[in-house]
Amino acid sequence: MLIVPVISAVMRILILGGDGYLGWPTAMRFSDRGHDVTIVDNFARRRWHLDQSTDSLVPISSLQDRLDAWERVSGRRIEARVGCIEDGEFLDKVVADFLPEAVIHYGEQPSAPYSMRSRQTAVETQQTNVIGTLNLLFSMREHVPDAHLIKLGTMGEYGTPNIDIEEGYIEIEHNGRKDTLPFPKLPASLYHASKVHDSTNIHFASRVWGLRATDLNQGVVYGIETDETALDPALATRFDYDETFGTVLNRFCVQAVIGHPLTVYGAGGQTRGYLNIRDTLRCVELATLNPADRGEFRVFNQFTEQFTVSELAELVQRCAGEVGYQVAIESFPNPRVELESHYYNPKHQKLLDLGLEPHPLGEELVRSVLSTIERHRDRVIQRAITPRTKWNPGELEGGALSAAQKA
């Protein structure tokens, strides 16, 4: 390890959403490094899957089995508290009891399609995300004002403006005067809007209360294997491929294995930032070991490469073909309201400066994902793959993106 930690070698780390796709591998990573880790989860993701009769493609253990397996394999214990962070009394007690030095916050509803499904799911998304984070800010102010909040944001907060996207702030010269201000946001869904709200609230807490915070505006994560998940099947993290929680690379790989055409939405020129789950863990680790200053709200754009949707489809088609799956690419009517061809140049330098060494996306990774899917092919639920949630269900007149967004 090349890191020179600037803080105590062993930290008390609280991970919200620690039973999730990224939360669980993150918990094991910090535990493995000797930190004192407590996770909080309310099993929201598992319940949302129950509600829609879908599941992770890779079987995952119950939280208790995971914790026990981790202790068996590593000799270390991760503590868990089950509850909702929307419940301010519950969260406050967790923070007051554990007195974390760092809080890593994955504990949110993370799906754009889920947030667009109905009034109820939109309200649930914004309430869960905004109120949970607000509760956390107050508990940190009250009990651990010197602790560092590492919050998972998303690149989707920015949208696709026609200028270079900076990391959180932009210097604006206007009518002969200058200021450095929050980078303007054009969130891509009501889920992404909830993350914009979080950013505004956390920035406020840093400016006014002096909290330390790092907002990690993450791109789309792919892959499921980390050093720790590979140690034992009972330590596996989830692999979602359904229209609600699955992301594009995962979905393409599943489609390839089951012989379903790769469904590119619209023109396929939508460009986004991507990163390997191994790089997510490293980014979170780098942010945690190099905390923000008191009163600082630091924003890192957390991705390593950018691709168009068509480029990903072509990569998966090629890799699948090499292992015997001939699969077509088909344009699917875009259920989202988004530009299908646009300028995109987001900066992502700050995590590299801290020491991130990216794992680029290559055929080896795709082949490994395809092979994982093959092993669990009998678990694929076909019904879950076709997107059904439309961003503008009534196809209302005028419901296009504003002129301001069209380059």
Next chain:
Amino acid sequence: MLIVPVISAVMRILILGGDGYLGWPTAMRFSDRGHDVTIVDNFARRRWHLDQSTDSLVPISSLQDRLDAWERVSGRRIEARVGCIEDGEFLDKVVADFLPEAVIHYGEQPSAPYSMRSRQTAVETQQTNVIGTLNLLFSMREHVPDAHLIKLGTMGEYGTPNIDIEEGYIEIEHNGRKDTLPFPKLPASLYHASKVHDSTNIHFASRVWGLRATDLNQGVVYGIETDETALDPALATRFDYDETFGTVLNRFCVQAVIGHPLTVYGAGGQTRGYLNIRDTLRCVELATLNPADRGEFRVFNQFTEQFTVSELAELVQRCAGEVGYQVAIESFPNPRVELESHYYNPKHQKLLDLGLEPHPLGEELVRSVLSTIERHRDRVIQRAITPRTKWNPGELEGGALSAAQKA
């Protein structure tokens, strides 16, 4: 009237928060002009006053008495629906039944100090405001996608950046490319942050669903008399002077009459936009009669003049002196975290372009407010005047405004 209405002369207008300080006079104004007005209120403001044992200085009638008095005086009926807009089922039924052509949305928790008092009041503020507005957007999409939302925002969303504040959007040139993007926001409290969240959500609904919306980023309103409230004491609107709901000019006038020094927070150089309640009504009328286009999220900065806090204190001191109240001006330790001296140049041209003719703040208005207070002097609750809510109660280290905000 100089307006050339571009829409049907008689409209169905839904006013959320129609029992409030601005909502009630707005309801009477549109009713007087012959529109079909329904108001929604849950009496939140009256309940918050009950909770803190304060009240409007001017006695106000119950909602039912107001409605009856208005019918007696004007011959016109305003309909009322009592309920919470956070209750999505309730609001959806109101919208589906009434099918408004315009929705004027005052139905939010409007106090910055209230939002900063505790975790509970912060959560209540963001939940009430954000979820209420989100419910409304879905109901409009479902039942009245062509209706026009006129939403009360606040100038406090912008904070005090070191550049000119534009009306909602700013053209940014960056690394040789250009785009027009939402003006960056630095909200001044968690209440102001809730309004930033609303703006983000409404902009999304316009971009993606094609809704028509106008965000009125309002300055601080003063005055209590409009053409309609003056018709009968039973039609009076509320006059708040307590630390939670009272705004600065009202509070200074009450302090002058009861012989309390005028409490200027800190250096007194805080500059804000102000407007007369008569101009609020006119601005809302102008926005309603000239609706936004489909898919347009229009932002107007709604104020007529700007003053420092010290300038207002001196104005009140002078006017009060002329009518026999000698009162001192005292610097009070600032309970807020804000710059006490800063650049401030917000644009406010768009409502002038639509025909607004401002009522500037003058001695006559102040003397009229002083005279109203004299009549109700026995109702002044002294305890309610001193500010007790601190923005940074622990005075945490680092809890100043970021360097980016310091000119």
